[in-house]
Amino acid sequence: MSTYDVAANSEFLNQTLDELTEEVFRKDIGEQYTAPLSEQDRQRAAWMGSILANSSNDDHRKRALATAVLLYTTCDKDSKRIYQQYLYTILSRLGSLPSAHALNDSTAELVESISDPSQSLLAAELDAIEEYHRLDSETVLTRFQQRVWDHLDEKYVVFSGPTSSGKSFLMQQYIRHSIASSEEYQAVYLVPSRALISEVASEFRTELGELIDIRTSAHLDEVEDSFLLVITPERCLQLFDYEEEENIDLDLVFLDELQQLEDGGRGPLFENVLENLESVWPNTQIIAAGPYIDNPADALEGVVHGEADDIKTVFNPVFQLEARFTFRKRSDTIDVELKSPSGNTLELDLNRPTGLSYSTLNNKKQTVRRFVEEFGMGDQSLAYGKTRRATENMALGVAASRSQTEPPETEGLIEYLERTVHEDYALIEAIQSGVAFHHGSVPQVARDEIETLYRDEKLDLIACTSTLLQGVNLPAQRMYLVDPGKGREKTLSDFEMQNLIGRVGRVGNQLYGTIYYIDRENDEWADQRLNTSVNKEVTAATTNTIENRTDDLLELVATGDTNEITDDGLRYTIVLLRNRYLKQPESIKEYLTGKGLAESKAAAVLEELESNLPEIRIPVEILRKNPTVDPVLQNRLYENVNSAVEPWEVVTTDLKQSFFSVTQHLNTIFHFVADPEYGIEPARSESMYSHNLNHLKYTAYHWLNGRSYNELIDLRQDALGNQNIDSVIKELMRIINDDVRYMLVKYYQILCDIFDGIEDYDNQFMLNFDKRLERGSYESERLQLMDMGIDRSIALDLETPNVDNDEEYKTKLAAQVNSLSPIYRRHLIRNGVLDTE
Incomplete structure (x- = not known):
């Protein structure tokens, strides 16, 4: 048995970790408690942790991290500096240098104290570690990031690490250094959902905006020689329009969230896009990443045409404290199980606070509110909800217990929501009390603002759906989990749960994060979750x-x-x-x-x-651009259009009726929604929120016609009578995002591609109609604004360009920046339309 194994298996160290874990937990919930450990015990544990920090075994390294964080977090005021120095040393040895540099006290003073002549050997060791991981004068990588970096000269690279291991940061640095060594650099960053486009693009603009043109679509008609596209696989299909362009020669394709390959609905699209990108641009480098994947190389090699280097780690550079609360009938105590870094499960009894009981858990809204009040006031927290309604109820439950202070920083967001969505929108009430909900039916600009306000600690709780699983970065000190569901019928897998809680605590933000699993007798869903650690094998x-x-x-x-x-x-x-x-x-x-x-x-x-x-005549170029639609059905549309063009054209002279007619014709082929007039039942393969074709086409028409969310909501409310306004908002947003911007656009894209293949066809309005429908305006001037990265809700309010190019318009906007609302300015800066000055 090695020295590392002896230290890791030490009964003394494990008992010390148990004691320290209990102390941190009890202090977290507001109790006065000190672990029964002498200073000598603490120093002995520190010595054993320092041994484990040099091990290459990830389990040993996790224990070293936990020892250092727990000792530092629980030490008294007189010992703070000693244990801070110790923590800095352990983090450095573990290669978690960003966390070391983010210690609460002054790192400069800490490094100076370590550099004392009496500690010269330690100083030399830490200097050598830092120098090895230093990328440049401003950037230091973690050990895992350094391992990945050393492989990034390979054509195929895939890496897997915990959610908090800094994969996105690493790619930012890699692209930065690639740009510096190339006259031209062209990259595609594939994200799994539209919700992530804005966040990832904004982060890249902050890091690289002065070095490269960053775009959120694949429209490259006026592209710079160097560009970075942050797009979904669906938007990436537009890139194949440029395969004959000599100035387009991709250097890099990065696939985030590699596990998406196994999704039955979108996995084949990811696979098809990667395969076609490599086929059209065979020299491109392909890099992929995902969390907790056991076979990353196998997963990528199942798609690309070569062998991939893979780098894996299960070491999480942030310590996480997991606690399970179980409520019993007619009990004055709460059973608590703590997961200790020793591997033990600690069992505690807590006195049950008044108003927090077994019956309280019938109401998830009240459960989260009471937990926040009793145990989480002031912490940056997330509450997970299985549905959009659940997240709204949780946020509103917390808001109802608070006074509406309305922090001044939220005024712009509230004004924006009142004007563009609805004055009675429930999100406004939540934000006025310092909380929010976050899901796919919240407008993108509002989601961006909520995330910024939360990171700036102007909001202290966000209730979220499983959008967090797709990489939305909302670093939290605490997460509340009261239900393991995912949607109305599914349950989070162990892998998804692990990915979800990985959002708690982030490198450089907090030293540790806490997860509360909340269940009750006879409904003990968290029973097997507490000690579950899962690495997933991804199969396409x-x-x-x-x-x-x-x-x-x-x-x-x-x-x-x-x-x-x-x-x-x-x-x-x-x-x-x-x-x-x-x-x-x-x-x-x-x-x-x-x-x-x-x-x-x-x-x-x-x-x-x-x-x-069946015999199929539609050109293969059209099929490649539309890989998720049955070519038999595409061919049927192709035959119809080629036999008679006019019935399939949407025209500006009769926009409404021609749009209605063409949409109905498309539905006779693809059966995407019920149409009682033609006796069409919706395809069993499609899932639509629109009740029928009339419902869909009217909503789509008003969207295309440039109606604001507010106007669309009022129209829907008038049609339904006195239905709850928040239900109307959620349903409308789902129809716009899923039925119109995804499903209907998908079929219009095929139609537009068919028209594009007809010789001498020159109806430019129709050739770009799918783009007009997806963006929500038939006006070319509005589309120009949206192509620049401006959200539709803001583009509808801005003056349309009357200049020759985007740069002239940006100059014109900059001149009137003081007249724009703060939320507009932030949005335009975040999306690279305006400079920060």
């Missing part, structure tokens, strides 16, 4: 389908009606195989056997496609 959705649904695949691959297939993985795998067959029939067998299918079964799939797939 197509691979999973090919391996496990072979018989269904053979039966349906050529003749199945994909509108009727409810399993996302099976449906999209069939669509992908049909597309692949039409583009490169000779690649089918190799693709399938590469996914693990027996050669005989692969040959059978190819034979099915050769014998039974």
Whole structure:
């Protein structure tokens, strides 16, 4: 047994960690408590932790971090400087230098004290560590980041680490250094959802805005020689319009949240986009990252055409304290289980505060409110809700117990919400009390402002849905989990739960974060969650389908009606195989056997496609731009348009009726929504929030016509009568974001691509109609503003450009900056339209 193992398994060290964990927890909940440890015990534990800090074993390193954080957090005032110095030393040895530099007290003074002649050996050691991890005069990497950095000259690289390991920061630094060593640099940063585009682009503009053109769409008609596109896979499809352009030659594609490959709905799209990017620009470097993935290289190699270097760690540079609260019927105490870094589970009894009981947990809204009041006042906290309604109720429950102080920093956001959404919007009430909710139905500008206010500590609690799982960065000291659900019917997996709680405590922000699991007798969902640590094997959705649904695949691959297939993985795998067959029939067998299918079964799939797939005339270039839609249905649209163009055109002279007519025609082919007039039931494969075609087309028309959210909400409220305004807002936002901007735009894009392929077709309005519909305006001048990165709600209020280019318009905007509302100015700065000065 090594010295490290002896130290890690020491009964004394483990008992000390248990005692310190209890002390930190009790102080966190407001109790006066000191662990029964002598100073000699503390020093002995510190010595053992310093040994473990030099181990290469991640479990040993976790224990060293916990020892240092707990000793520093619990030491008395007289010993603060000693344990701060000790913590700095341990963090440095662990390679967590950003955390070391972010200690609450002055690091400069601390480093000076370590550099004392009596400590020259220690000073030399720490200087050497820092110098090894130093990237430049301003940037120091963690040990994990340094390991990744050393591999970034490879063509294929994939890395996996905890949520708080600084993967995005590392890519910012890599792109910065790549720009410095290249005359031109072109990169694509793929994010898993639209909600993340603004946040990631804003972070890159802060870091790199003066060095490279950062865009949030793939429209490159006026692109600089160097650019960074922060886009979703859906938006990335537009990039293939430029494959013949000589000045477009991608240097880097980065895929964030690699585990998205296994999602049945969007995984095949991620796979298809990566494969096509590599096919069109074969020299591009491909890097991917994700949290807690066991087989990152295998996951990436299942998509790209080469072997990938992978770097993994399970070491979390932030210590997390997990506590499970269980309420019992007719009990005056609460059972608490603490997860100690020793590996033990500590069992405690807490006196139950008045008003916080077994029955309180029937109401999640009141549960979070009472926990915040009793245990979390003043902390930056997150509360997880399984649905949008749940998050709103939690935030409003906390807000109702507070006076409405309305911090001055929130005035601009409140005014914006009153004017652009609704004066009775529940989010306003929450913000006035220092809390907020955050989910996909909150307008993007408002989400950006909420995140900024929270990071600036002007809001102290945000209730969130699982958008946090997709990488939204909201560093918190504490998280409340009262329900493990995800949506109305699903449950968070252990992997998703681990990814979720990884948002608590962040490198450079806090030394530790606390997670409260809250359950009750006979509903003890957290029973197995407390001590669960999960590394996930990622299997692409197509691979999973090919391996496990072979018989269904053979039966349906050529003749199945994909509108009727409810399993996302099976449906999209069939669509992908049909597309692949039409583009490169000779690649089918190799693709399938590469996914693990027996050669005989692969040959059978190819034979099915050769014998039974209907004749398809639509050009393969159109299919490649629309990989998630069945080519059989696309071909049906292609045949219709080519036989008679006029019925498929939306025209400005009769915008409303022509839009209604074309939308109805599209629905006769793709069946995306119910249409009683034509006897069409919605496809089983689609999920729409619109009740029927009339509902969808009127909402889409008003959106296209430039109506504000406020106007759309009023129209919807008038149609429904006295329905709750917040329900109207949520439903409308879902229809706009999911039904109109995603589903309907997807089918209009195919139509526009077909028109684009017709020789001498010159109706520019129709050629770009999908873009007009997605952005929410038919006016080219408004679209120009949105192309610059300006949110639609703000673009509708600004003067339209009457100048020749974007730079002239930016100059014009800058001249009137003082007349703009503060929230407009912040948005324009955040999105690179205005300079910070």
